Amino acid sequence: MAQPSIRRPAPVAPWQDPAAQPFLRIQNVTKTYGKVYACDDVSLDIYQGELFALLGGSGSGKSTLLRILAGLVKPDRGTVMIDGVDISNLPPYERPVNMMFQSYALFPHMTVEQNIAFGLKQDRLSAAEVRDRVAQMLELVRMPDLGKRKPDQLSGGQRQRVALARALAKQPKLLLLDEPLGALDRKLREHTQFELVNIQERVGTTFVMVTHDQEEAMTMASRLAVMNFGRIEQVSTPAGMYEYPASRFVAEFIGATNIFEGRIASQDEGEGTVRVYCDALGSEILARHADPIPVGTPVAVSVRPEKIDVHETRPEADNVAMGRVAEIAYLGDVSIYQVKTPAGAVIRVQETHIVRSSEPHYDWDDTLYLSWEAGSAVVLPT
Structure with missing residues (x-):
């Protein structure tokens, strides 16, 4: 089940403000490998200070798009602009972008301080500037007393924070995160999600994160884009994506859902409802849907x-x-029931345990009646 977002709501969301200018603008980006489209005419606007997630399964194009932003992959066509500047043809080292890899890529022979300072020294900052910046980063990730340790003396969560500190030390305008929590166990990953969001909100840097973990994206991101076969299926907030999926793919990819196939039997535009006849149920489903759909439409x-x-x-x-x-x-915390109807449909039901009990409430072969409101049913194109 998808978790609620832990992002703190902004007074006015910039993507809802017609006057707001995107900080990162991706326009018509396409990348092919032979006949396969890794990115297929992708356009996307991301705003200053967002933690934006690119979500999708293997081969969806999310990692290719991230590498295009980093300058590690050159698109066949399209443009990438950061803060109004076209960076499409700039090499990686000239872009105001840094990247944090899933493996963290820490230098094992260097201390934490030396790892964080590495990029700063390459930029030829003075020794005093490097020292101050490293101290600031260690404070930011709450590791001020661990600067002399080496990576093999740290926990997985601590190594993750060192990698983040090193990525932020150069003060990039845009930070790219490739499966940033993928190497952590489940409990540590859930704890680190909160830490990463809090750090991002404190520094105000725009983050773009790639993940295949829907719960991670839903929990951390201000907005997310679901990708499929190189295209963006939908861009929305976590709540908007979950409650109002734009396609069957998104509905099935984000969280669990029941999909009933059918055809429009009737529509009441005054009430804003439709009735969908479903063969597998042997009955009609009443759903809220304001847009007109011709009778008989699958x-x-x-x-x-x-x-x-x-x-x-x-x-x-x-x-x-x-x-x-x-x-x-x-x-x-919950019990999941698969309920089979006489017509052959299998309906997944989730019951939350609000009273302490060691057993599910119902048993195999129990006859149950299932009900849901019209507003809980989302009509999707096939």
Whole structure:
């Protein structure tokens, strides 16, 4: 299940302000390898101070796009602008960009201080400037007393913070993060998500992060883009992406959902609703949908498992389905039920445990009634 975002809401979101100018503008960027499009006419605007996530599965194009921003890959066409300056043809070392790799790439023979200072010395800063900048970075990542240690004397989370300090030490306008928490175990990763967001908010640097972990992206990002086969499927806030997916792919990729295929049976434009006949349910689904759709149009309806209520007797509701419990998964905080209807549809239901118990509430083969509101059903193109 997708986690709620831990970003602190800004008074006015810049992407909602018509007068706001993008800090990073990607326009019509295309990159092919043979006949395969790694990036297919990608355009994207990212604003100053955002922690923006590029999310997608393997081969979706997210890492290629990140490497194009870094200057490590040259696009076949398209432009990249940072703070109003076209950097498309600049080599990596001339871009106001730094990159933090998944492996962290720390020098094992150097101390923490020396790792952080490495890029600063290459830029020929004075010894005093390097010393002050390193001290600032160690304070920023809360490691002021660990500067003399070497990477093999640090935990995974500490190495991650050293890599971040080294990347931020050169004060880049844009910081790129390639699977920044991928090398950490689950518990440490969840803790480090909060630390990374807090550091980003303190320094105010624009971050662009690549990840395949939807929970990580949903938790950390101010906005995210879901990529698929080199194209951007949708750009939105975490809540907007989860609650209002623009395509079936996004609905299924972000969190768990039930997809019911059907066709438009009727529409009430005054009420802002449609009825979708679903063969697998053997009935119609009532859904909120304001845009006109011709009767007979094939569509898919997405309903999240947590939006479905479970009853032992038939309720009065917008949508009701009946079935038997086919599978049960007890996950501690929630139980997952797979309920099979007489017409053959399998509906995933999630029940939160609000009372202490060692067993799921329902058992295999129990007959259950499932209900959900029209507003919980999202109509999607097929």
